[in-house]
Amino acid sequence: MTLKETVDQTDLAAPSPHQEALGLTPGQAALKRARHHLGLQLGLGMLLVMGVFALLAPWLAPHDPYLQNLSLRLLPPAWVDGGQWHYVLGTDHLGRDYLSRIIYGARISMMIGLGAATIGALIGVTLGIIAGYFGGWLDQAVNFLVTCQLAVPSLLLIMALVFVIGQSITVVIFVIGATHWVFYLVVTRAATLRIRELDFVAAAGAMGASKWQIAVKEILPNLVNQIMVIFTLEVAVAILNEATLSFLGLGVPSPIPSWGLMIAEGKTAMFFQPWLVILPGIALFVLVIAINLLGDGVRDVTVTNRRS
Amino acid sequence: GPDDDTLVVAFSKALTTVDRLYSIQREGLILSRLTDDGLFYVDPDTLEFEPLAAASYEWVDDTRLDVTLREGIRFHDGSPLTADDVVYTFQWVLNEDSDTSRGAVIRGWLKGVEKTGPLSVRFTLNMPYPMALRDLAISIPLRKRGTYDEDHDDGRPLNGIGPYRVTRFSAGREIVLERFEGYYADSPKAHPAIRNMVFRVIPDEGTQQAELLSGGIDLMMDVPPDVADNVSALPGVARLEGNDIRIGYLTLDAGGYSDPDSPMTNLKVRQAINHAIDREAITRYLVRGSARAIPYACHPRQFGCDSDGPRYPYDPGKARKLLAEAGYPNGFSFKLWAYREKIIAEAIVNNLEAVGLDVDLRFVKLNVFSKVRNEHRMEAFFASYGSGGTPDASASTGVHFAADSSRNYSGDAALSRTVLAAERTIDPGQRRRLYRQALDRIAEQAYWVPLFSYSQNYLLTPALSLPVPDDGVPRLWQAAWRP
């Protein structure tokens, strides 16, 4: 999903004049459409499964993901020669059970995805509403921030920040979040600019509502749909970013089982123990694709009046 | 490959300059042994310091050294080596403004150099300095007079006297060498077999492997043991294992620099940590090769590395007990800093957590690491030291336990005095005694957790024959193609 799409779909005032009186509430209508949306259901299903894995990791994982057994290093998956069924997906270079690490990895990825996307949303939406609603020099200032953010390659910025602040999950979450708010901002700002001109905002002003009341009570609820869509996409982006960071050696610290880190650690052996790279890669792929399907689905379902 | 008589070697790190005077990187050392000769060199077999460009030398007294040069040595540009060039080289290094990377060290002991004949020079020292030959062998390649003059530019990357000359240097990418046919024949390094050498910078290990397998490179150094295992199992790849003078260790903040109340100030805690780490297993499974667990704060091959101090065998039970005695029955939390060999650091963390300690591993890059370390803000760190390839205990004890060293976390003034005294003693017996005294103290106080010596793994095409170096620095001039 691209920026323009999201911006375009903020067509709040798009009249749907031919709707029957007392049809479905917006929520019901969305649910109804969701029932016919294959991608959404698929994404949701996959995500639920992975969510369950993440939540119940301590019970589902066959081993302690941190437990090292140096004498059982680098076992291949069970079905490969030399594998053991005790370690279904084999072990890594410190003899830790790979399956357990992959299961726990889902936790890390989701935690980082959700955390970073939330932080990004907080920053982006706040700034977006401020810029869009109050305009003037505030808008200019926010625009300046955005240019700063965009002008520096974000991965480089993240790397530099993590590099000097130090590696930890919290740092990674905050840094990724703090560098991924532009999308929220652009969309919220554009939507706010448009909503600001709508009559219900003027009506609220005429009722005596203060600016903050208007921003929070009138404008914000109308942004929820788009924010939600961006949120899911940003979760995916954050997860990929963390993996990339970990791959480059600046992500979550060892020995936390992050998929990106696992790929990086397996990379040196990728021609000989390719599963070390392929398995976490697949896990990452499935998680991200599920989130993206969900995000696309949510967009399709909540955005009304989209012809074609 | 042998077809074009070109040996392609992979470097993991880019070399910023081919001038050894301005770099102390390991890669630079390997390269400079091909392109440069110093007055002395390290005999690869005995690890003794022997004359190279020097024909002979003589200690006039404790602070004066006379050196006579060989005849007939030529620079790559064809000009002969004279005493003037030697004087120029050392004066340049001694000059504060020259900013060479070795200046600070050399200035520490060398007062001056003077020409005593067309082919002889005299070195005058500030103080008795037992490692003078080492410094002359390892750090100072000879330069043509005027090399660093402002208006000097002969268009060549480097004008050395070594058996190979640099034909192309592109920083961060590759360095191309060609055999120097004018090399003096009576050199121990004379008559190298291979005509061309290319050093390609390939930072990524996986890529290096792939290149090796697909014939893009002929030699890979510093190969992690796992990789070496894997790759050497394939046809078309040979493996060499050699020693390295490098040792790995943990430093504990016994001096309480990071926090005066740090548990690390407690001897029992430090002993517990020593007992907690299974260095045998780590060495066997993770470092591998010829690596050995070491009991003391030096490499067993180094001169003076003898001690009767206590050893701390792996004993988690004892470690727990010691912790309890120290007042930490439930352990405590601390940060362990590290900047290399993450796997090993993780294994150490795992050992420490097994005895009830809560370790936060801070794995960072060297420049961050050293900032924190130099500011004495670490409670414990895992590091390693290569002693610059020097088989002498002085190379590492001084760096780590001298009073003014930022690596010294012991806070032990007496120890520091012992170490310093050893550095100024020429008499071998006396030195040996002093080092034993120091090492005993370190072991008693458990300032360190000495971990293991390293091994070096090389992967190469089977067509290449290469003697295994004992000090971890490959001698490529001895490389040859197998018939």
Added chain:
Amino acid sequence: MSTESLLEIRDLSVTLPTDSSELRAVRGVSLDLRRGETLGIVGESGSGKSMTALALMNLLPPAARRQAAGIHFGDADLATLGEKELAGRVRGRRIGMIFQEPMTSLNPVYTIGRQLIETMTIHGGTSVAAARRRAIELLEKVGLPDPASRLKQYPHEMSGGQRQRVMIAMALMNEPELLIADEPTTALDVTIQAQILHLLSELQRELGMAMILITHDLGVVSRAADRIAVMYAGDIVETGTTEAVLSAPRHPYTQGLLECVPGYREASARRLGSIPGIVPSMTGEIRGCAFAARCPRAVPRCHQEDPPRRPVAAGQSDGAARSFVCHDPEETRGRGFAGGDTATGPAIRRGGDSVLRVDDASCTFSVRRGLFGKRKPLRALDRVSLDIRKGEVLALVGESGCGKTTLTRTIMGLQTPDAGTVTLAGRPLGEQPARQRARLIQPIFQDPYSSLNPRQTIGDLIRRPLVINRLGDAREQRARVHRMMDYVGLPSRVFNSFPDQLSGGQRQRAAIARALILDPEIVICDEPTSALDVSVQAQILNLLLDLRDELDLTYLFVTHDLSVVRHLADRVAVMYLGEIVECGPGEQVLNRPKHPYTRALLDSALSIEPALGVPAPDLAGDFPNPMNRPSGCPFHPRCPLADQRCRQRVPATETLDGTLVKCWKADTPPPSAPLDVRPDHNNKEDAAP
């Protein structure tokens, strides 16, 4: 007009897939059109007018499916022609089309010239030079001065009216036999609307084209069409000559529609007729008569059986010419629509104290145009003075962009004027806290879709002013909301619905309830009905008038529809380019206008008069861009009376017969006769054969 048949549509249907089921936008339409004839198709929004027109040349949206027993156009059957033939031989060549939205119907990135010329060259056989000559000729004909240089302009450099002229020229490039105009004037101002309609009928006569004119404005068809087809829910429910259908409508829907139009019945009837309910959604099968649910004459049969097409043959040479589709139950004949109670019409009120004064208010925006443009001032209000008296309806009229909304926003304190003051209940507005102001003055907006927050339920929406002003506890508030919903005729079951679930009329009722819940003295209605269909407009106008009587309200009523003004205004203020140019009692201003602009507005308003044609407007040009205001009297470039003085000096405000006028020529008698004895501009000698 010949009697040769040009177009015969038989049983045309269009279906569109929707999320859940199929939407049958057009349901079995049959139509005939003779050469040179103008057919008006009227109907409320969503009745399928546009779909019918698009289906002719198969320009429907990609998902739509079209079925027809035959679409015979001259010698071709458009129903069976392939896309290639249609494109190559029919579209743009034999049938030209004009769309509703002139602002978006031209390709923004190409010049007018290119777009005109390619209309000819794409069909081959014409050189670019010839096409260019024709383009210039046609631009001249549609009344664009300096056509040669126009060719180099881009669409965005032109006003809406000018673009619509370009669209017309484009449709005519290949001299089509049939011109389809889909609401060509709906988006335009009245003065421009009159110009365009006049132009169209002139051209049609000159070129002998047939024309299908689609509109929802009965006034427009009554003037412009020879014959009329009334559409309802995808079907044509009545057709016949304009004269016959409008003077003696037979279908109850046609009757109802006419009752709703302000001014159709005598002006004394202050209460409009209205059709209850809304246009049904056209998904699924409709059983019986589609109109039955809203029809006062419906009997059980109407709900069950499809109504028959009844020809009205009385003395017609051509039997198909007039018919309607209805069971036409005898027993209910003559039963009319809800608003029949003429007696309860409100009396005109006058006097009262001034409750709100605007003194010399000016308002300037700074606007940047284009990426590289500089900011320029735009003067939206220019020293406007106005007062509103207790209990009256003050109508504010003027063309789009003249500053009406800016004035209302200034009055409500949503816009701070650069200069001048607004005095509310004796105190300057700037000194009143927002909440206090809110309890005195409340707005109702034009677009019921954007004036309600789509994320709040109707109940919450209406309650919101109480919450913000902290009036009463939650229970009291809810009770008050229910009472208010009762007042405005909203069923209480919508309390928990979202605005999306309501029809336009219902939403506007909710907006009214929200405005009135604080019990304000003054209600500002900014075009409250212009987004609504006539039938709904009538309901809302009736409601507003009822509420005024019951709650003793004062209205500032902004509109551009003069028939609405005539219907309800006590006093009228006319705005032009940020100034009030005339202000006075309703009958005074409407019957004896002083300002030439007022006069032009009145001339351009099209009431339902089948006997009259489209008047030739005597107002030149477009509404100017407020960024570069003309010197002197701002109206002078368009004024038929303007002289040197008007061009140089700004006229002062003077009072004549109790009316404030701002014009140098206010005392000059109008060049043409007053409205009621206006000469017949009718060009259709043969309007009714």
Added chain:
Amino acid sequence: MTMLNYVMRRALLALLVALTVSFGTFALFYFATDPAQTIAGEDAPQEMVEAIRVQYGFDRPITVQYLDWLGGVLQGDFGQSYFWKQPVVELIREHAKVTLLLAFSALAVTILIALPLGISAALRPNSWVDRFALSTAVSAQAIPNFWLGLMLIILFAVTFPIFPVSGDSSWRHYVLPALVLGASSVPAVMRLTRTGLLDVMGSDYIRTARAKGFTGYRLIVRQALRNALLPIVSVLAVQLGNKLGGSIVTESVFSMNGLGRLAVESIFNSDIPTVQSLILLFVLTFVLLTLAADLINAWLDPRIRMG
């Protein structure tokens, strides 16, 4: 000249951004890292490190160091890389070649995949082409860049040794990296092309054009394309910018000596002059590219040009 004015405004903004960002980075490194040690090397004795600290002036206060650097830049002297001991300008020039080549070939890959796919999807919404395009986009979005690189290496450089594993010395070295880097922006560009074209095809003026007799490719080429290009130009500019500054991952997977790697290495080595200059370069590139996109759009769309 209003356009000049506009360009000046943007330049001013760029300048401010560059100053802010570069000071930020400077401070970050000043407080957190010790460049002297990196310059000296891991095993360097302390005297050496101290000597370097003084020699390079790392012991001076931050403002002095920053202003010193800034003063140099204002005189066109971007300084000397601490780590590479080369003029930064030269260093960048050398690395820029690789990145430029890589970025443009990746852009070509993106365009060659995304545009045809997006256009055919938009012309037949909901057809199999459309579905294929969308699923491509969804999957491409979910494959981490570095992983794709590794897989391609396993596949096309080791299992089937068609292309070299790494390096940047011949065109064949660029094939796999360009593919990886190009693939990363396919989803965005493809989707944008699709929605943009769909929007345009659903617009009133296309209906007008159809009513005039345009169909088929003539409708697309002569009526729709220019409008649909507008958003694509902007997104391509942004993508190119990302690639020029952000091929970090690709360059590291394929061991290419481009600006991305240079940036990473400089960060790791606290090579502040290089980092700073690179950031200036990135900011400048970004601003220039977006400016170029705006100007191209203004040229394509008279509404933007003239308001």
